Amino acid sequence: xxxxxxxxxxxxxxxxxxxxxxxxxxxxxxxxxxxxxxxxxxxxxxxxxxxxxxxxxxxxxxxxxxxxxxxxxxxxxxxxxxxxxxxxxxxxxxxxxxxxxxxxxxxxxxxxxxxxxxxxxxxxxxxxxxxxxxxxxxxxxxxxxxxxxxxxxxxxxxxxxxxxxxxxxxxxxxxxxxxxxxxxxxxxxxxxxxxxxxxx
Amino acid sequence: xxxxxxxxxxxxxxxxxxxxxxxxxxxxxxxxxxxxxxxxxxxxxxxxxxxxxxxxxxxxxxxxxxxxxxxxxxxxxxxxxxxxxxxxxxxxxxxxxxxxxxxxxxxxxxxxxxxxxxxxxxxxxxxxxxxxxxxxxxxxxxxxxxxxxxxxxxxxxxxxxxxxxxxxxxxxxxxxxxxxxxxxxxxxxxxxxxxxxxxxxxxxxxxxxxxxxxxxxxxxxxxxxxxxxxxxxxxxxxxxxxxxxxxxxxxxxxxxxxxx
Numbered sequence: 001x002x003x004x005x006x007x008x009x010x011x012x013x014x015x016x017x018x019x020x021x022x023x024x025x026x027x028x029x030x031x032x033x034x035x036x037x038x039x040x041x042x043x044x045x046x047x048x049x050x051x052x053x054x055x056x057x058x059x060x061x062x063x064x065x066x067x068x069x070x071x072x073x074x075x076x077x078x079x080x081x082x083x084x085x086x087x088x089x090x091x092x093x094x095x096x097x098x099x100x101x102x103x104x105x106x107x108x109x110x111x112x113x114x115x116x117x118x119x120x121x122x123x124x125x126x127x128x129x130x131x132x133x134x135x136x137x138x139x140x141x142x143x144x145x146x147x148x149x150x151x152x153x154x155x156x157x158x159x160x161x162x163x164x165x166x167x168x169x170x171x172x173x174x175x176x177x178x179x180x181x182x183x184x185x186x187x188x189x190x191x192x193x194x195x196x197x198x199x200x
Numbered sequence: 201x202x203x204x205x206x207x208x209x210x211x212x213x214x215x216x217x218x219x220x221x222x223x224x225x226x227x228x229x230x231x232x233x234x235x236x237x238x239x240x241x242x243x244x245x246x247x248x249x250x251x252x253x254x255x256x257x258x259x260x261x262x263x264x265x266x267x268x269x270x271x272x273x274x275x276x277x278x279x280x281x282x283x284x285x286x287x288x289x290x291x292x293x294x295x296x297x298x299x300x301x302x303x304x305x306x307x308x309x310x311x312x313x314x315x316x317x318x319x320x321x322x323x324x325x326x327x328x329x330x331x332x333x334x335x336x337x338x339x340x341x342x343x344x345x346x347x348x349x350x351x352x353x354x355x356x357x358x359x360x361x362x363x364x365x366x367x368x369x370x371x372x373x374x375x376x377x378x379x380x381x382x383x384x385x386x387x388x389x390x391x392x393x394x395x396x397x398x399x400x401x402x403x404x405x406x407x408x409x410x411x412x413x414x415x416x417x418x419x420x421x422x423x424x425x426x427x428x429x430x431x432x433x434x435x436x437x438x439x440x441x442x443x444x445x446x447x448x449x450x451x452x453x454x455x456x457x458x459x460x
Contacts, residue, residue: 059273
């Protein structure tokens with residue numbers, strides 16, 4: 001079964017011309033790549049474009065991947081990171097930093113309590129805006145480690161820096177997010193309540 | 201546990217580990233220390249917010265169009281041909297379009313500058329070729345040097361010299377220049393010049409060359425000076441003889457003509 005194979009094995013077969021292996025690999029990895037680009041850019045359009053670019057890159061230059069240097073997932077995050085940066089440099093003023101959770105993600109939530117649903121949505125919007133307002137090198141570690149749940153080692157491989165750098169950036173990013181959320185809570189008090197309820 | 205140890209221990213944990221049940225020592229210190237307790241609470245708030253965001257976006261993924269495009273590219277690559285470029289891109293941002301416009305504008309400006317400089321260069325060459333001193337030559341059948349751009353002395357007889365210059369095959373430019381000088385120095389001679397040219401077309405034939413005239417040195421400015429010869433040189437004549445001397449820039453007399 002192809003689904004039992006590792007990413008590296010699937011890539012090897014795909015590069016040998018196995019379309020099914022490529023499809024399995026794509027379906028396994030496209031979600032995290034898409035969400036990484038989405039969290040980094042705030043635009044689903046940019047995220048789709050980046051996802052496509054990443055796997056197109058894999059098709060064309062997949063043989064450059066060296067499994068001894070790290071996992072394929074971290075490699076793909078690193079490629080995605082570069083494409084996201086290019087997309088952000090192209091400056092999509094009408095798309096980037098929009099209101100991200102209001103459309104698709106919000107519709108996926110099944111809310112038992114409407115009041116809580118509204119407050120949760122406010123929380124999501126506030127944290128997403130806070131994440132998007134972070135400087136890029138802080139944002140990418142938050143997205144990789146906190147939202148994509150990558151290990152520090154994988155994040156370090158994707159970003160191309162030391163693990164200690166990832167840890168210190170993450171620490172600093174959390175402090176910045178905390179300040180931003182406190183500021184948002186001062187503006188919209190429901191956020192801290194929902195957060196407190198989630199914690200308890 | 202000190203505050204420093206608390207921060208060090210907490211920093212080694214991930215956000216999710218802080219959100220769940222951290223170390224007992226950490227919790228104890230957070231309860232005792234207000235500052236560290238507040239910090240831990242803020243971190244938990246951040247973790248909870250990020251968890252909410254993560255849960256909301258967990259199901260999001262790329263659309264089927266991306267997969268179709270990639271599979272098409274994969275088949276083309278597998279078939280040995282280069283894959284098609286990206287699908288429809290987002291319209292180019294205004295900044296990019298403007299930069300592209302300015303890039304074209306820069307090329308146009310450079311091309312225009314080159315054309316203008318070439319034009320000016322040609323004009324300059326033409327101008328310099330006009331102002332190059334006229335090469336003197338030898339009149340066929342005569343060994344006397346040519347007179348180039350003579351300056352007529354302030355005498356009424358300067359019209360003869362002008363006609364001499366004109367008949368010496370001096371170029372039109374040199375002639376007009378000398379005529380301009382004449383008009384400045386001898387205002388009344390201008391009208392007479394034309395008549396003199398017609399009546400005495402070979403006035404320079406009276407000049408006698410006193411030295412070999414190198415074409416280069418003779419082409420420089422010279423001046424015609426009218427002077428009376430010393431009385432002893434004109435032995436018994438009642439009137440002292442008058443001569444026109446063509447004096448070069450170096451003060452050497454090039455030619456002489458006896459007027460009377």
